[in-house]
Amino acid sequence: DGGITQSPKYLFRKEGQNVTLSCEQNLNHDAMYWYRQDPGQGLRLIYYSQIVNDFQKGDIAEGYSVSREKKESFPLTVTSAQKNPTAFYLCASSLDRTGDNEQFFGPGTRLTVL
């Protein structure tokens, strides 16, 4: 089955710690994205990547970092610099970055800072 996997499903972090969220896709998509969702809000773009070894900041990149060493993987690190990291994080991919391609989403990771 093709799709996007994210792990873990739930993640707890102490303040001051960095944490990495995993995102893997086997759809052979070029573009991958990370979104943050807060209660009652839409999705906000953190980072996106259109090709291996390339990525761009989205609307709310401060306090986050990413890498794209492999086409199928796009991990997100939430650093201690992120002031309010508790949120639901969604990874997505699309065939390429053009606007007419729908994005497919993973099941999400719920991060809670204790």
Add this chain to the structure above:
Amino acid sequence: AQKVTQAQTEISVVEKEDVTLDCVYETRDTTYYLFWYKQPPSGELVFLIRRNSFDEQNEISGRYSWNFQKSTSSFNFTITASQVVDSAVYFCALSEAGGSNYKLTFGKGTLLTVNP
């Protein structure tokens, strides 16, 4: 700048009722794409439909139908004979074809609750 407004924060209906979810968008581009996604309680967003700005035909898929009207910048979603399994948050989204064409702008979503 592109913007998507879903004015209905929450809607509650009884099973078998028809329900329409509103979506109004703003864009300066003449070529753009509109999407609807469903987010069930599990959290994963499920793609429902994509529509480009040059195709104003309404679309029907089973109990789902979409009404795209460029004159009013709206892309409304109707569920006919709603079922409990339709309970979810529904997001409308907009993507522009030019410039920063990576950007998918989401509305804040409408929480639909279908009661038995």
